[in-house]
Amino acid sequence: xxxxxxxxRREVRQALAAMTEPVRIVxxxxxxxxxxxxxxxxETRQLVEEVVALSDKLRLEVHDLVAxxxxxxxxxxDKIPAIALLRDERPQPRDxxxxxxxxxxxxxxGTFIQDLVLVSQARHDLSARTLEQLAALTGPVHIQxxxxxxxxxxxxxxxxxxxxxxxxxxxxxxxxEATEFPHLANRYSVYGVPRTVINEVIxxxxxxxxxxxxxxxxxxxxxxxxxRLRAEWGL
Amino acid sequence: MDLHFELPTTGDxxxxxxxxxxxxxxxxxxxxxxxxxxxxxxxxxxxxGLTASALGITSRIANYPGVPEEISGAELLRRMREQAxxxxxxFVQDKVQAVDLESDPKLLxxxxxxxxxxxxxxxxxxxxxxxxxxxxxxxxxxxxxxxATCDGAFFRDQDVAVAGNTDEAVEEALFLxxxxxxxxxxxxxxxxxxxxxLLHELSSQPxxxxxxxxxxxxxxxxxxxxxxxxxxxxxxxxxxxxxGAFIYLQGGRPATDFLGxxxxxxxxxxxxxxxxxxxxxxGVYAVGDVLCNHVKQAVVAAAEGAIxxxxxxxxxxxxxxxxxxxxx
Numbered sequence: 001x002x003x004x005x006x007x008x009r010r011e012v013r014q015a016l017a018a019m020t021e022p023v024r025i026v027x028x029x030x031x032x033x034x035x036x037x038x039x040x041x042x043e044t045r046q047l048v049e050e051v052v053a054l055s056d057k058l059r060l061e062v063h064d065l066v067a068x069x070x071x072x073x074x075x076x077x078d079k080i081p082a083i084a085l086l087r088d089e090r091p092q093p094r095d096x097x098x099x100x101x102x103x104x105x106x107x108x109x110g111t112f113i114q115d116l117v118l119v120s121q122a123r124h125d126l127s128a129r130t131l132e133q134l135a136a137l138t139g140p141v142h143i144q145x146x147x148x149x150x151x152x153x154x155x156x157x158x159x160x161x162x163x164x165x166x167x168x169x170x171x172x173x174x175x176x177e178a179t180e181f182p183h184l185a186n187r188y189s190v191y192g193v194p195r196t197v198i199n200e201v202i203x204x205x206x207x208x209x210x211x212x213x214x215x216x217x218x219x220x221x222x223x224x225x226x227x228r229l230r231a232e233w234g235l
Numbered sequence: 236m237d238l239h240f241e242l243p244t245t246g247d248x249x250x251x252x253x254x255x256x257x258x259x260x261x262x263x264x265x266x267x268x269x270x271x272x273x274x275x276x277x278x279x280x281x282x283x284g285l286t287a288s289a290l291g292i293t294s295r296i297a298n299y300p301g302v303p304e305e306i307s308g309a310e311l312l313r314r315m316r317e318q319a320x321x322x323x324x325x326f327v328q329d330k331v332q333a334v335d336l337e338s339d340p341k342l343l344x345x346x347x348x349x350x351x352x353x354x355x356x357x358x359x360x361x362x363x364x365x366x367x368x369x370x371x372x373x374x375x376x377x378x379x380x381x382x383a384t385c386d387g388a389f390f391r392d393q394d395v396a397v398a399g400n401t402d403e404a405v406e407e408a409l410f411l412x413x414x415x416x417x418x419x420x421x422x423x424x425x426x427x428x429x430x431x432x433l434l435h436e437l438s439s440q441p442x443x444x445x446x447x448x449x450x451x452x453x454x455x456x457x458x459x460x461x462x463x464x465x466x467x468x469x470x471x472x473x474x475x476x477x478x479g480a481f482i483y484l485q486g487g488r489p490a491t492d493f494l495g496x497x498x499x500x501x502x503x504x505x506x507x508x509x510x511x512x513x514x515x516x517x518g519v520y521a522v523g524d525v526l527c528n529h530v531k532q533a534v535v536a537a538a539e540g541a542i543x544x545x546x547x548x549x550x551x552x553x554x555x556x557x558x559x560x561x562x563x
Contacts, residue, residue, distance in 0.1 A: 004240050011242045019279045043238060109240045110348075149236065151385035152346030153332065155243075179236060179388045191459060191479070192376040205376035207332070209495065 003043065004050050015113050016055040019120035020021045022088035024059045025052065028068070028077045033082040035066065036080060039180055040103040047103065051113070057120065059088060076142075076172060079181060083112070089093035097165040102177025106149025111158045111175065118159075124167040124208065133214050138221050143173040146185060146195040156207040157194035164217075191234075201229035243348030252340045253279045253391055256352035258331050258493075258496060261288030263523025263536035263543075265315040270544030271323035271356075276551065277354070280319070280326045281345055285309050285430070286401045288360055290533045292428040309430075311533070336497050336516045354518045354547045357494070357506060358540065359368065361531075363525040364486035370454035371482065378460025383407035383481050387414045390479045396463045397423055398451040399483030402429040405437050407481060412440045421449040421465055429502035437490055454480045469561050489525045501527055509559075513544035514537055520547060 004012065011086065026114040027048050029041040045062065052058040065072050065080045075084055083100040086093040098119055104112035118124070126134075143161040147154035161173035178185040178193055188197050196213065204216050219225045255271045257264045257320045260282030272278045285291045286309065293308030302311060315327055327347065335342040340351040371379055380386040382398070388409055395415045397408040400422040411418050420437065425448045427434055437443055448468030455462040455474065462476045489504045498514050498521075500507055505527035512520045520543040523529065523536035 003238065008240055008242065039236075040238075047240065075310075104240070105236075105238045105240060107243075110243045113242060148385055148388055149239070150387070151382065152330075153382065153385065154289065154346065185389070189377065189459070191378050191389050192382075194382045194385075195376060203376075209333070 003047050004049060009050075009054060012051060012113055012212070013054045016057070016116060018117045019055060019057045021120050021122070022057045022059060023116050023120045024061060024086040024088045024093050025116075026061045026063065026075070026084040026086060028063050028065045028080050028082040028084075029074055030064050030080060034064075038080050040105075041081045043105075044083070044103045047105075047109075048083065051116075055116075058116070079184075085115055087122055089118050096122075096162075097172025098162045099172065099174040101174055102180040103149075104175070104177075107155050108147055108149055108158065108175060108177070110142055113164075114155075114159060115162055118163065118166060122166060124163040126163055126167050128211055130164075130214050131167060133218055134164065134171070136218075136221065137168065137170045138140055140180065141168070141171045141217065141220055142199055143171065143217075144176050144183040144184075144188075144197045145174065146176050146178045146188070146190045146197070147193050151193045153207040154194040157196055160207075160210060160213060161196065199226070200235060201226065201233045241364055247512060251277075251351070253277050253350065253352040254551060255279075255354045255356060255544070256281065256341070256343055257356045257358055258343065259288070259358035259360055259490075259523070259525075260312075260316060260326060261358060261360055262290050262312065262315060262533040263360075263524060263540040265312065265319050266537040266540035267356050267358060267544040267547075268324035268326075268540075269315070269319035269322055270541045271547060272319055272324035274544070274548040276548060278319075278324040280316075280324060281329045281331050281343065281350065282326060284328060284402045285312060286428040287359060287362070288312065289362060289531070290536075292401070293533075294426075296533065298532075303348050303515070308533070312461065315537070333493055333495055334497065336494075336519050341518060353551060354520070356512075356543050356547065357485050357491075357498075357514075357521040357525055358523045358536075359490035359493075359525050361487060362485040363488045363492060364484055364491035365488045366486075368451050368453055368482075370456065373478075374454050374456050374480070377458065378456060379454055379480050379482065381464050381482060383410045386479070386481075390415050392416050393478040393517050394419070394476065394542065395478045395479035395481060396451070396465075397481045397483070398423070398463075399485075400424045400427045400429075401483060401485065402433055404483035405429040405433050407483060407509050408443065408468045409433075409437060409440070411479075411481065415479070416442060418443045419446065419463075419477060420444065421446045421451055421463075423450050424448065425468065440496065451482070452482075465523055491523055491525065503527060512543040513546065517562065519548065527557070 085098045165173040252293040254276035257280045290308040329345040331349040333344040343350040356380045394417040396419040450466040506521040522539035
């Protein structure tokens, strides 16, 4: 049975028509009966395959997290199912650091489709102020946005994080479906979504506007502030 | 987890630019929709629900011209909406979270998707909350939530409280019954303003406890929520041990938070408009209780909606005078 019905397939086809460059979807999963616990590996693979069939600008590359550990680690993939979206440029695909951990279902399905278009167009639509701030970053930034599939506010938070990753080589940004990775939700005390976690210790509740998120994010450039936050989180 | 895969819609299933998007479906919004749709404009009304408006929770109304019988505010509003729909206005239950009023077309970011419109009429009323209760802000994201559908899954087999008295609060509480062990429903009023079938569904859930006339006073907790303090109808107080507090209370302030400061407000938080209900941003209008110096009566709100709709029509068609096609 297909996951996407005909009307959704038609809408997705229409949305993907805006793609300019091809996108390589790198899916990390495991075979049926694999050693790791993975509630939605099979469905995620099926979903991605169904989406790839809807545009000739999409390519799919499937890896096993355990067998392809070196590549996974190089790409910052440590849990499954995981999706990395790369702009399929020549000679090398370009990895902006856009990641989705957990199945992009519910409201996050729309995020996944919008991500494909944004990565394809290498488009971020960020303000001049944000771009200035990103240019001033002195170290790596890892954004994790915790979501649930039933959260209508979450796509805005995820898409903002992904647009920041597209705009800056220093930023990588993950969507993390909280109910599939409860150990992470516990680790970061996530009781509400969207929760944006930056470099482990900067926590932002809700889908905040771009400028507000950037003001919080820029604390990564302040060693004293980061030291204080790390101490607060016992790190 | 049930799997669903759909793209956000913009009202009629197609990505399209509406002539007019109206935020709020009370008497002001519904009348604006009626007039704009009758002038052959493509109109969408985004509204949280029937009891989100002051008229929707009015139990009896006897002074609305042309309606001599005493009817409920919800019934009057239902008739207004039906009349607007007959002229082609589209009503969508959705909550606008943010806007970009300077862009062309104007953008409304809502839970169900992004809506685009050439003109926007703000008719969100004045039932937004003012003060938060003690502990609410500190514990946001640590058990305090405004979205059960988002966060319900974190409260599996735990006890939670829902504070509110609207259909939105009831629907969110019903969602929580799927996860939570006990849902304590705290209605600040003796009556919950929601349709009877919805109320029946709520009261027949085995894991729901109803508290009528119960005011949420405080959310208690350190790292996360551990309880809520409630003032009861009999004058007593009770602390309910819960891990989650879902808050859908209303207040008496103009509902302008979603504007994100894009329109100047006066010191009481009201949007300022001219005689045609135009705000300071071209193509953006405001009507009804969200305004200052507004007499809070359904008939006044409706009249303002009519004037704004005609002003929108005039602006979009590039005419100098307001016009109504009386022959239709």
